[in-house]
Amino acid sequence: xxRFRLLIPVLALLMxxxxxxxxxxxxxxxxxxxxxxxxxxxxxxxxxxxxxxASYITIILxxxxxEPQYDENGNLxxxxxxxxxxxxxxxxxxxxxxxxxxxxxxxxxxGVYFSxxxxxxxxxxxxxxxxxxxxxxxxxxxxRLAIINAKKDGYATMHTKAKASSPSVNRCTTNRVVxxxxxxxxxxxxxxxxxxxxxxxxxxxxxxxxxxxxxxATVTYKGRIxxxxxxxxxxxxxxxxxSLDTIACGTxxxxxxxxxxxxxxxxxxxxxxxxxxxxxxMNEDIVEENTVGSAVVPVPPAPTPEPSQAEPLGEMLxxxxxxxxxxxxxxxxxxxxxxxxxxx
Numbered sequence: 001x002x003r004f005r006l007l008i009p010v011l012a013l014l015m016x017x018x019x020x021x022x023x024x025x026x027x028x029x030x031x032x033x034x035x036x037x038x039x040x041x042x043x044x045x046x047x048x049x050x051x052x053x054a055s056y057i058t059i060i061l062x063x064x065x066x067e068p069q070y071d072e073n074g075n076l077x078x079x080x081x082x083x084x085x086x087x088x089x090x091x092x093x094x095x096x097x098x099x100x101x102x103x104x105x106x107x108x109x110x111g112v113y114f115s116x117x118x119x120x121x122x123x124x125x126x127x128x129x130x131x132x133x134x135x136x137x138x139x140x141x142x143x144r145l146a147i148i149n150a151k152k153d154g155y156a157t158m159h160t161k162a163k164a165s166s167p168s169v170n171r172c173t174t175n176r177v178v179x180x181x182x183x184x185x186x187x188x189x190x191x192x193x194x195x196x197x198x199x200x201x202x203x204x205x206x207x208x209x210x211x212x213x214x215x216x217a218t219v220t221y222k223g224r225i226x227x228x229x230x231x232x233x234x235x236x237x238x239x240x241x242x243s244l245d246t247i248a249c250g251t252x253x254x255x256x257x258x259x260x261x262x263x264x265x266x267x268x269x270x271x272x273x274x275x276x277x278x279x280x281x282m283n284e285d286i287v288e289e290n291t292v293g294s295a296v297v298p299v300p301p302a303p304t305p306e307p308s309q310a311e312p313l314g315e316m317l318x319x320x321x322x323x324x325x326x327x328x329x330x331x332x333x334x335x336x337x338x339x340x341x342x343x344x
Contacts, residue, residue, distance in 0.1 A: 084168075085167075085168055085169050085170055086160050086167035086168065086169055087169070088158065088160065088169035088170065088195035088196050088197045089195075089196035089197065090194075090196065091107070091133055091134075091179070091181070091191045091196050092104070092133065092134070093105055093106070093107045093117070093131055093132070093133045094131070094132040094133070095117060095119065095126055095130055095131060095132070096130045096131075096132055097130075102132060103119060105117040105118060105119050105126075105131075106118040107131070107191070107194075108123070108194075108270075109177070109193070109269055109270025110128055110131075110145065110177050110178070110179055110191075110270060111128060111145070111177050111254070111267045111268075111270060111272075112128060112145055112177070112207050112208070112209065112210050112254075112267060113127070113128060113210050113214055113254045113267055114126065114127060114128060114252075114254065114267075115127075115128045115131060116269070116270070117131075125252060128145070128210070129210065133179070133181075133191075134181070135179075135180075135181055135182075136181060136182035136183070136189075138182060138183055139180055139181070139182060139183055141209055142206065142208060142209060143180055143183060143206040144179065144180055144209075145177060145178070145179060145180060145206070145207045146177070146178055146180050146190070146204040146205055146206045146207055147174075147175055147176065147177055147178070147204070147205050147207060147272045148172045148173060148174050148175065148176050148178060148192075148199070148203060148204065149174065149203055149204060149205040150172070150173075150174040150203050151174060151235070154173065154174050154242060155171040155172055155173050155174060156171070156172045156174070156199045156200060156203035157170075157171060157172075157199070158170040158171070158172050158190070158192060158195060158197035158198065158199050159187070159197055159198045159199070160197055160198070161198060162184055162186065162187035162189075162198045163187070163198075166198075169195050169196075169197035170192060170193070170195045170197065172190075172192045172193075172199055172203075173244065174235060174242075174244075175235055175244050175271055175272050175273055176192065176193070176244075176270060176271060177207070177267070177270050177271065177272060178190040178191060178192045178199075178204070179191035180204070180206070181196065183201065184198075184201060185201065186200065186201060187199065187200060187201060188200075188201045188204060190204070193270075207272070214254050214255075215254065215255040215282065216252065216253075216254060216255075216282070216283040217252075217253050217254075217255050217264070217266070217280045217281060217282045217283060218249075218250060218251065218252055218253070218280070218281050218283060219231055219247050219248065219249050219250065219251040219252075219253060219268070219275070219279060219280065220249055220250075220279060220280065220281040221249050221279060223281060224249065225249055225250045225281070226249070226250070227249040227250075228249070229249055230246040230247060230248050230249070231246065231247050231249070231275060231276075231279045232244075232245075232246055232247075232275075233245055233246075233247055233266070233268065233271055233273035233274065233275050234273060234274050234275070235273065235274070236274055237259050237261075237263030237265070237274040238263070238274075241274070244271055244273050245269070245271060245273075247268055247269055247275075251268060251269060252268075252283075253266045253267060253268035253269075253275075253280070254266060254267040254268070255280065255282070256272075258277065262276060262277045262278065263275070263276060263277060264276075264277050264280050266280070
């Protein structure tokens, strides 16, 4: 009778293990230990441990993707290598200042209205029309910028030459704004996120030049610029649309249009995208004209900036007759000369 009573807990434990194995997916470690995890939809009837004498069980709950995985033979499962890219060309870009000086810059992202560049050691948002770079004669003004239009796959492949058999340079994500350097019947040469190469001309949607009046806004969360939240921007104006990127609060953007159900079409951080209107706050000061005079529009500072040892802007960029900066709340403040600018 006592033996029977002792047998009951043992049977209960075995039943619990069997039920757990049925509920979760099973693989095996390199030394034969059983790894339990997943949703139990797979058929493991043909799987046997690499080492039948393995004496332990490791429980991995669904979602623990960082744990190493092994096949039924105890071999480590490693993800296949990602795409390998050939080095692309580089584009020399300069910024034309109103003083007449031309300053070399590093281009980070571009758009019809504004581009983000590195000047010296600082990042600035500048008007795209003030950028200078080599462009082919067959590119008219209305086709100098385009967005990648790859709605099916989500990207277009950039090649080193104007043919599909040439090495790949990069994958150009859909809705990303690119500089068009030359236009061909089948392939066009573009700048994309630091690389220069060729993409299919059919994957480009050319963008109209900048209009004289633009509506400026800032990415916010519950109306607050100084928030650590990030906001999804999407391919189209609906939540089921593909998410393109996450944008930090405080990021400036240009509003191009809006829908009746609360979405803004925007140009932001090198994207043509859509954002829910609730996450955009219109700037109090609207830029009425897209003039060449204001060449540099600094990126809004962080809510609590750290002391900086950077050189004064005036020494780096020369003298501008007019420049727009942002205060700590993200509002635009107008200064007539660099001497009036707050120095770091």
